[in-house]
Amino acid sequence: MSRNILLHPTLPSSTQLALRRAGYETLDDLSGTSVEALSKELGIDISDLQSIITVSQRPPGPPLSQSLASLISRSRIFACSYAAVNTALGGGLPRGHILEISGPPGSFKETLALDYARIFVEANEEVIFIDTQNMTSLATIKKAFHNSSAAANYRDLVRYAHLHTLPDLMIFIYNLLSEIHSKTGLLILNSISFPFLSHPDLQSSKRTALLEKIHQVFLQASALHNLTIITTSQMSTKLLNADGSPGNFETGAKAVMVPQLGSTYLPSGRSYRLVIVPESRTTGVIQLLSSPTHPSGQARHQYDLSHHGA
The missing domain is CATH 3.40.50.300 (P-loop containing nucleotide triphosphate hydrolases)
Structure with a gap:
């Protein structure tokens, strides 16, 4: 999974843009942030943010689904x-x-x-x-x-x-x-x-x-x-x-x-x-x-x- 928020495959484009405009660029930027606090800050439904918050808590690693050439x-x-x-x-x-x-x-x-x-x-x-x-x-x-x-x-x-x-x-x-x-x-x-x-x-x-x-x-x-x-x-x-x-x-x-x-x-x-x-x-x-x-x-x-x- 890419650590770049804007390359996260499960988020709607409107959510990705809201995160980017609020200054969040990588999953590491969300570390320690609760989904409730982020939902309130951005005015976005909690369900749209749950998956990315979950992924942000995982240790960083290479996106295994992508080829090296990619x-x-x-x-x-x-x-x-x-x-x-x-x-x-x-x-x-x-x-x-x-x-x-x-x-x-x-x-x-x-x-x-x-x-x-x-x-x-x-x-x-x-x-x-x-x-x-x-x-x-x-x-x-x-x-x-x-x-x-x-x-x-x-x-x-x-x-x-x-x-x-x-x-x-x-x-x-x-x-x-x-x-x-x-x-x-x-x-x-x-x-x-x-x-x-x-x-x-x-x-x-x-x-x-x-x-x-x-x-x-x-x-x-x-x-x-x-x-x-x-x-x-x-x-x-x-x-x-x-x-x-x-x-x-x-x-x-x-x-x-x-x-x-x-x-x-x-x-x-x-x-x-x-x-x-x-x-x-x-x-x-x-x-x-x-x-x-x-x-x-x-x-x-x-x-x-x-x-x-x-």
Whole structure:
């Protein structure tokens, strides 16, 4: 039996999400907790929690029902071709986690996302590639696999779709869990911020609700289905007052560039947020804004695309 609460097979997804939001991530976190106290804390029926409380009292051990290959696949860390990115991520991107890549036009956001696509396809896993801004075509994807060991069969493992509007994106999000099967390893949402930019009149409350829905689906897809998710995002300008508080055009003392969607749509315990800051055509900085272990990140690593990797 997995020690990860979100991989517990007998719990309803709503119960798993409630546990995760309350800060419970492993069975060990529940050790010493009574089912009555947990039921009261979460507002969940005792019968839905009894089995997991019982399992949490057992000594930890390997999940005997899973093969060694399955366990290795679930815990695998994917290192890309860019050394600075791997360093920023602490060695690579763990399976079943979420990576947001932000940067200005001309940064290698899409190139990095395609590098991960290549890695997953070479591992014989399916990749769902969604483009919302005509930034990456099928021809571009084909080029990314030109020198790959999977060049001959990448078409069988890459599902490509172009979504034109925000409603298109949200329909995809609502149906995502039904699109995942045992071979699906990676979802790439390229330019996820663009559909929101194309609806400038979107009410703040509606925008927040849509981002929260994406958050919920991402959490379920990554935690329950072990799906790795990569998004690329544009940058927007944020005005700050002299004391660092949010400003406007009248009070702002400086402007900074931030990822366009913010962090609302990303599950904090499973997400990495990277910003690419180019300094020249081939050099720049990879900045880690946050990670599961460092919520306020800010680590910076130099990259040089003229060398092998970055």
